[in-house]
Amino acid sequence: MLSVEKIKSDLKALNAEYAKIKDLPPEKRGEFGRELNKKRAELEKALQAALDAEQDAEVEPLDETAPSAPNRAIPRFNLGSKHPLMTELNRVLSIYSHMGFDIMEARQLDDEFHMFDSLNFPAGHPARDGYDTFRTAENFIPPAHTSTMQYRALTRYKDELKNGGKIAVVIPGRVFRNEDADATHEHTFYQCEGVFVSEDATMGQMLGVLKTLFETYYGQKLNTKTQPGFFPFTEPSLEFLIEKPKSLGGKGDGWLEMLGCGMIHPNVLETAGIDPEKYKGFAWGGGIDRLVMLKYGLTDIRYFESGKLEFLEEF
Ligand code: DAH
Numbered sequence: 411m412l413s414v415e416k417i418k419s420d421l422k423a424l425n426a427e428y429a430k431i432k433d434l435p436p437e438k439r440g441e442f443g444r445e446l447n448k449k450r451a452e453l454e455k456a457l458q459a460a461l462d463a464e465q466d467a468e469v470e471p472l473d474e475t476a477p478s479a480p481n482r483a484i485p486r487f488n489l490g491s492k493h494p495l496m497t498e499l500n501r502v503l504s505i506y507s508h509m510g511f512d513i514m515e516a517r518q519l520d521d522e523f524h525m526f527d528s529l530n531f532p533a534g535h536p537a538r539d540g541y542d543t544f545r546t547a548e549n550f551i552p553p554a555h556t557s558t559m560q561y562r563a564l565t566r567y568k569d570e571l572k573n574g575g576k577i578a579v580v581i582p583g584r585v586f587r588n589e590d591a592d593a594t595h596e597h598t599f600y601q602c603e604g605v606f607v608s609e610d611a612t613m614g615q616m617l618g619v620l621k622t623l624f625e626t627y628y629g630q631k632l633n634t635k636t637q638p639g640f641f642p643f644t645e646p647s648l649e650f651l652i653e654k655p656k657s658l659g660g661k662g663d664g665w666l667e668m669l670g671c672g673m674i675h676p677n678v679l680e681t682a683g684i685d686p687e688k689y690k691g692f693a694w695g696g697g698i699d700r701l702v703m704l705k706y707g708l709t710d711i712r713y714f715e716s717g718k719l720e721f722l723e724e725f
Pocket residue numbers: 554555556557603604641643644647669670671672692693694695696
């Protein structure tokens with residue numbers, strides 16, 4: 411019987427064959443595709459058989475009475491590896507931490523106050539509908555964005571503002587939306603929020619932070635631009651875009667929207683007990699999945715949550 415490893419590598423090679431379909435003349439495609447599907451079905455069957463056989467293989471009994479032998483190899487288990495999103499998220503956090511940002515963890519269940527009220531969404535305002543949130547029976551909300559953490563970041567760090575200090579914190583988190591999943595939309599994904607407050611925070615500082623983040627992450631100079639946006643919790647609000655770099659398949663004309671940002675709305679500062687007459691702030695938040703997809707040329711966001719080992723093993 412073929413080994414699991416061998417079958418997996420055959421499957422991988424076979425999957426690569428599918429890319430050739432589009433180069434064939436249309437009348438040959440059907441036949442070629444059917445042939446590949448047949449081979450794949452056979453390999454998948456063989457894989458299942460090999461996996462079952464592996465599980466059934468007899469376990470060598472351990473002699474508990476044998477004297478311990480320090481030079482005998484300690485059995486090792488394959489404990490897996492970090493999920494690519496977590497590896498990349500750590501890179502992002504390391505860049506922020508070199509810029510002087512603290513890191514605070516987000517939560518996976520939140521409430522109406524943090525999701526909406528503290529972020530200056532007026533009660534009953536249609537902007538609330540823009541975030542297609544889930545709710546539990548108890549009316550808790552799995553956060554639709556990491557901005558739900560802004561109030562907590564502001565209140566936790568506001569003492570830093572005394573004596574001319576600042577608040578500088580980033581907050582990575584898992585977020586949830588009532589989305590129909592397709593290649594570019596997932597119901598579950600990751601974001602990273604940033605919050606900065608000081609007596610003289612400016613939009614220029616914000617753009618500097620964002621440009622530094624993306625250029626460091628992608629390891630190259632990038633063209634960036636902003637366009638007007640709307641978020642109740644910032645005024646003005648912007649969308650931050652980067653031009654798809656040539657090294658990542660760009661042709662010099664494709665702009666990608668990477669995150670939302672803006673100057674923190676005075677009401678948000680006030681709700682957190684920070685005097686908006688005295689202090690200014692900026693905040694931003696964007697998806698981690700999208701950032702990673704661009705870096706590795708991935709075309710389907712659903713892979714991240716799919717649990718497909720073949721995909722994960724490529725990292
Ligand atoms: N939370 C927004 C979203 O997911 C993105 C965002 C916009 C975050 C502006 C911010 C901000 O902190 O200031 O759509």
